Each structure stands twice: as C-alpha cells, then as structure tokens.
Amino acid sequence: MTTYTATVTVRLKRGVLDPEAETTKRALERLGFELDALRSADQFEVDLDAESAEAAADRADEMAERLLANPTIHDYDVEVAES
Amino acid sequence: MTTYTATVTVRLKRGVLDPEAETTKRALERLGFELDALRSADQFEVDLDAESAEAAADRADEMAERLLANPTIHDYDVEVAES
Numbered sequence: 001m002t003t004y005t006a007t008v009t010v011r012l013k014r015g016v017l018d019p020e021a022e023t024t025k026r027a028l029e030r031l032g033f034e035l036d037a038l039r040s041a042d043q044f045e046v047d048l049d050a051e052s053a054e055a056a057a058d059r060a061d062e063m064a065e066r067l068l069a070n071p072t073i074h075d076y077d078v079e080v081a082e083s
Numbered sequence: 084m085t086t087y088t089a090t091v092t093v094r095l096k097r098g099v100l101d102p103e104a105e106t107t108k109r110a111l112e113r114l115g116f117e118l119d120a121l122r123s124a125d126q127f128e129v130d131l132d133a134e135s136a137e138a139a140a141d142r143a144d145e146m147a148e149r150l151l152a153n154p155t156i157h158d159y160d161v162e163v164a165e166s
Contacts, residue, residue: 009126
C-alpha cells in the first residue's frame, strides 16, 4: 500500500449563479483591481492508502460522487499524486 | 494585452483548526471510506488582461495579499495560464 494525496476540485457548473464569487469580484474592483471574471471552487486534499494511483483516483471519485459534489450543480475533477 | 487565468489557492496554515474538513472527513468515514486526512482549500480562478504572465501573477498575488487570503491563518499559491 502506498499513501496518495487525491485532490478533488469541485466547481459550480456553467450557468449556476455564484453570489460569493460575484461579491468577491466586486470587492476586488472596489480595491482598484481590474478583472474580467472570477470563479470560486472548493478543493479537498484527501490522503489515503491504496494499491495504485488508479485505485486512489477511483476512491476519490466515489467520494466526490457520494458526498463532496452535488451532481445537479457541480462539476469536479480528481488529481492524484504520491505523497 | 493577453487574457490570463490566475488560479489562487488559499489553504489554512498547518496547525490552524479546520472544523469543516474534520466534519467532512467524519462524514466520509461514516459512508465507509477509509482515509488518513482531509484538508480543504478555497480556489479562486481570476480572468484578467495583462502584458505578461508575470504581470498577471503579480496582480493575482496582490489580490491574495489584500483580500483573498488572511495572512494570519492562510497560505496561498498562484498559478497562471493563458486562457
């Protein structure tokens, strides 16, 4: 067994309103920054033991499906690295 | 001017309590997943026009310093890609 770190990034799907990001963008503009758009995402770094990187990615994928992401409004991606 | 996407990832510093991550970890364990640790982070994807990737990174860095991260409790990193 090897220890892997799976990084699950959960984003709102295109078209889903993101008031937090909108507020953050306006606050940055009020500070004088120029920006075209701002999107926010949640990232989860999960340390887990698995037989292979593929097995770790599969498990992280299942975690995203079952708990970390809401498939109605979220897209997610999973990256795995040895830790 | 080129349009870049700067990704700012804001993490809690080591040693700072993260009750949200702790709750998420326990919820995953209750679902039957085995994991050693879970850390959560906020990610901001900022689209901006800049003369160079370095200029875009500098501007995103200043956004993190001034608003996106709290230097008392957060570390952050910035990655820039052409978009």
